[in-house]
Amino acid sequence: MSRHASVTGPGELVRRRILRKLEQRSRYRYVQPEVFWVDGAWLIRSPCCSRNIDPDGGVIDIARLEQPEPAVWRLYARDHAAGRWVWQASAGRIDELLTLVADDAHRVFWP
Template sequence: MAPHPNEFDQHRIERALARRVRYRYVAPRVVAEAGGYKVESPCCSRNVDTEGDVIDIALIQYDAAERLWCLSRKNHKAGEWLLVNVFGTLHELLAVLTEDASRKFWQ
């Protein structure tokens, strides 16, 4: 497996986000981060940022030692990332992120 971040997985994440359920009318961006990827997007609901500026949505990191994908959401009030769950595959992680049934990510 290629080290992270890498262009292949970044494109997989971008393609999956295009199929997301919530806030389909904004264009999220996937940014390479040490050990993974950060998803950011304009705040269209204005719940987090009343000006509609770009906010952090999710942090996706790969733990090479454990061979697991970690998905975190941003606690915007505290300014910190909170681990939501770990997954065996990127595909499983992206299914949770794009569905976001409990609105943990797309607030």
């Protein structure tokens, strides 16, 4: 019996790659982040476990990844106080940026 992967649309492989890397994160491993394609970028959202941003523990924006050119990825963190995205890094490969999100020693992405 052979197994076949099901891909539901363009970009689904990138979404799965992001989710797989998020499983390796060091912070809030007990919550399930979500990844959406929104306004030309990948948006990572997660329940707010620390309650620093949302006292009720609601879902908050964590990171935004966009690819303005085929060989360039940009990573943004959410400035929740200002209500805007703040550029953090650029790289040729998405994996380099996902490592920053997963490690997050300075609590830039997972406040």
